[in-house]
Amino acid sequence: MDHLRATTDQPFDVVVAKWGSGEVKTFDSLVRHAREARGVAHPFPSPSNRQCTSDLKTGPIKSATLTKLCELNGLPVYAKGGCGSVVGSPWRIVVMCLGIRGKESTARSQEIPWRLNLPSSKEGRAWFRWYPIFDWTREEVFDEIFKHGQEPFWTYGMTDEHLAMIREKHPKATHGMSRLSCQFCIMADDHDLTVAAHLAPAAYARRCELEDQMQSTMMMSRKRLPIITGVIPQKSLLRKRKRNPEFLNPWSGLESNPMADFVMNPVDSVTVTPTVHRLRSRLLR
Numbered sequence: 001m002d003h004l005r006a007t008t009d010q011p012f013d014v015v016v017a018k019w020g021s022g023e024v025k026t027f028d029s030l031v032r033h034a035r036e037a038r039g040v041a042h043p044f045p046s047p048s049n050r051q052c053t054s055d056l057k058t059g060p061i062k063s064a065t066l067t068k069l070c071e072l073n074g075l076p077v078y079a080k081g082g083c084g085s086v087v088g089s090p091w092r093i094v095v096m097c098l099g100i101r102g103k104e105s106t107a108r109s110q111e112i113p114w115r116l117n118l119p120s121s122k123e124g125r126a127w128f129r130w131y132p133i134f135d136w137t138r139e140e141v142f143d144e145i146f147k148h149g150q151e152p153f154w155t156y157g158m159t160d161e162h163l164a165m166i167r168e169k170h171p172k173a174t175h176g177m178s179r180l181s182c183q184f185c186i187m188a189d190d191h192d193l194t195v196a197a198h199l200a201p202a203a204y205a206r207r208c209e210l211e212d213q214m215q216s217t218m219m220m221s222r223k224r225l226p227i228i229t230g231v232i233p234q235k236s237l238l239r240k241r242k243r244n245p246e247f248l249n250p251w252s253g254l255e256s257n258p259m260a261d262f263v264m265n266p267v268d269s270v271t272v273t274p275t276v277h278r279l280r281s282r283l284l285r
């Protein structure tokens with residue numbers, strides 16, 4: 001978010017999913033709610049039931065967008081967001097712009113990069129979905145980032161030294177994550193889960209704890225995270241969470257990790273890499 005704030009002159013809103021009580025809705029609380037309130041045996045979301053996406057991302061973002069549209073039009077906003085019809089108002093078009101690429105998966109390759117979202121196009125508004133980098137290759141994405149003098153988000157790159165440390169335990173580890181949306185995604189591959197387990201040991205410990213408490217697995221393979229990643233969760237990090245609420249920062253908990261310097265000062269670490277070209281070539285390996 002700091003990066004986005006620093007590189008745009010547009011208004012920048014952060015949308016947070018909430019329960020009816022006003023409490024922040026998280027992946028963890030979604031899972032606990034499925035088990036405790038609905039008695040679901042396997043309470044984790046799955047690729048065919050991506051409640052995490054709808055409840056934590058698309059739903060709240062849609063609601064916030066409708067509210068914004070109403071505010072722009074000077075219309076009174078309902079308590080639950082939105083204001084009904086915007087017929088005759090000056091602002092009636094929404095373009096939802098997402099950075100997905102067709103080459104990320106077979107399912108994504110079949111999407112249409114510019115289309116009218118019919119279910120959301122009502123009450124006088126037209127709602128489009130636009131994927132501006134849909135046809136780009138991974139190479140072109142990083143080229144564009146470097147062309148503008150910026151650096152990729154640090155989880156996509158590591159110094160050789162840090163990679164060497166990770167490879168002591170995980171010989172197959174490569175530089176950084178190949179894709180990143182949620183830190184521990186239900187659809188991530190084994191490699192990305194392993195890298196995330198190293199980059200965010202506190203969050204990893206919490207997710208492993210959740211699997212233990214639910215007696216269930218996050219991944220459809222039905223393997224527990226430590227089996228997939230080979231990383232033993234550091235239970236001591238869970239105790240720290242109780243003493244220090246700041247510890248809930250998803251990328252925190254790294255002080256006992258050999259990558260601490262890198263992670264605590266990710267930008268500096270990337271900057272000291274001899275040339276951006278070396279970083280770029282690593283990212284593209």
Ligand code: SF4
Binds near residue numbers: 050056184185
């Ligand atoms: S990135 Fe993965 S875990 Fe996160 S909302 Fe999407 S599907 Fe769910």
